[in-house]
Amino acid sequence: MLTGAASDDDDDLPAVSAERLTGAGDWIVICDHASNRIPARYAGLGLSEEARASHAAWDPGAAEVTRRLSASIDAPCVLSNVSRLVVDCNRAPDAPDIMRGQSEIYDIPANRTLDQAGRDERMRTAYDPFHTRLSEVIAARPRTPSLIAIHSFTPVYNGITRPWEIGVLFDTDRRLADHMLTRLRARGDLNVGENEPYAPSDGVYWTLDRHGTRSRLPTVMIEIRNDLISTEADCTRWARILMEAIEGWTP
Numbered sequence: 001m002l003t004g005a006a007s008d009d010d011d012d013l014p015a016v017s018a019e020r021l022t023g024a025g026d027w028i029v030i031c032d033h034a035s036n037r038i039p040a041r042y043a044g045l046g047l048s049e050e051a052r053a054s055h056a057a058w059d060p061g062a063a064e065v066t067r068r069l070s071a072s073i074d075a076p077c078v079l080s081n082v083s084r085l086v087v088d089c090n091r092a093p094d095a096p097d098i099m100r101g102q103s104e105i106y107d108i109p110a111n112r113t114l115d116q117a118g119r120d121e122r123m124r125t126a127y128d129p130f131h132t133r134l135s136e137v138i139a140a141r142p143r144t145p146s147l148i149a150i151h152s153f154t155p156v157y158n159g160i161t162r163p164w165e166i167g168v169l170f171d172t173d174r175r176l177a178d179h180m181l182t183r184l185r186a187r188g189d190l191n192v193g194e195n196e197p198y199a200p201s202d203g204v205y206w207t208l209d210r211h212g213t214r215s216r217l218p219t220v221m222i223e224i225r226n227d228l229i230s231t232e233a234d235c236t237r238w239a240r241i242l243m244e245a246i247e248g249w250t251p
Contacts, residue, residue, distance in 0.1 A: 013037065015129040017079045018137050019067070025075030027246070028137060030149040032089040032130065032207050034063035034079035039126075045085055046109030056103035057083045059152040061229030066150045068239035073246070076141075078134045082126040085111070089130045090149075090207045093123065097203070104158060134211055146176055146218040146251060148242075149208055152226040153197050164193035166241075167223035171200040171209060176218040180245045190241075197223060218251050 017034075036058040038044055044052065051057065063079055070077035080089045085108050091098040099119060101112040138145060155162055166184065170177035177194075184192045198204045205213075205221060212219035222242065229235050 013039075013081055015080065015082050015126045016133045017081055018133050019077050019079070020070050020074070021076050021137065021140070023070070023074040023076050025073040026141075026143050026145050027073055027075035028134075028141070028145045028147050029066050029070045029073075029075055029077040030134065030147060030207060030211075031059070031062050031066040031077065031079040031151075032149065033059035033084050033151060034066065035081045036083045037081055038083050038086055042086060042110060045111065047085070047106070051106040051108075052083070054106065055152070055154045055226060056106045057085050059150075060226045061224070061235055062150045062152045064232070064235035065152075065224065065229055065238050065242070068235055069148075069150065069242050072239055072243045075145075076137050078130075078137055080126075080130045082130075087122040087127045089127055091203060092206050093127075095203055095206070098127075131207075131210065134207070138211060138215075138217075144217065144251065146249065147208055147212040147220075148176075148246070149219075149221045150242075151204075151221065151223045152229060153223045155225055155227050157197070162197045162225065163191055164196050164223075165191045165225050165228060166238075167193035167196045167198070169195050169198060169200065169205065169221035169223065171205050171213055171219070173213060173216075173218065175251070176220045176246075176249060179249050180220060180222075183245045183247070184241075187241075193223070218249075 036052055066077050088098050099111050101108055168177050168181050184190055208219040224238055229238055
């Protein structure tokens with residue numbers, strides 16, 4: 001069983017990690033909800049340990065799949081090291097849920113009383129470094145990369161069961177998504193969602209739109225049900241599934 005990203009409150013830990021930067025693959029793998037870490041200066045946001053460990057704070061298993069996929073295709077990966085309850089790096093700066101006061105059943109007390117100075121500090125120290133580093137990694141690639149963002153979702157949300165095992169999300173450019181949908185469905189052993197359980201209209205495509213769509217880079221967002229990536233073996237399996245799903249892709 002994966003223990004996940006323990007809430008390491010070390011304020012010295014960088015807000016973002018960029019790994020395998022010399023990889024030869026024409027991809028960049030992104031995980032903007034990789035960690036549930038809440039830096040010590042935020043005093044845990046007033047959350048219980050249960051809330052900090054829950055999917056409200058991060059995407060369980062997504063970082064492990066990201067790193068395994070990055071290794072298997074020899075491509076860079078960029079991961080946020082700060083909980084999305086501090087600031088959600090996959091939201092527009094003016095999105096109402098970028099520093100949400102409630103996530104499903106959990107209240108986030110510190111976010112309910114957050115003033116503008118506090119919001120600005122979080123943007124400056126956690127949000128901006130992630131997007132700046134991702135921009136740098138993209139700009140440094142010798143060839144135009146395709147972007148693939150890895151997320152996970154809970155099997156039940158607000159009382160509604162989600163039957164999909166994997167979701168493939170796309171916005172206006174669906175070339176890469178169509179390639180992956182075709183290959184994933186051809187397996188015959190997966191319940192594959194198309195713009196499920198979320199869609200760009202929910203505001204969840206921000207990172208890919210900002211760094212990919214605007215520059216006409218191919219993009220796709222992957223959502224894997226988090227009960228299916230709870231062990232190291234699970235994460236290895238899903239990284240292999242994704243590697244096979246992108247095989248043969250050419251922009």
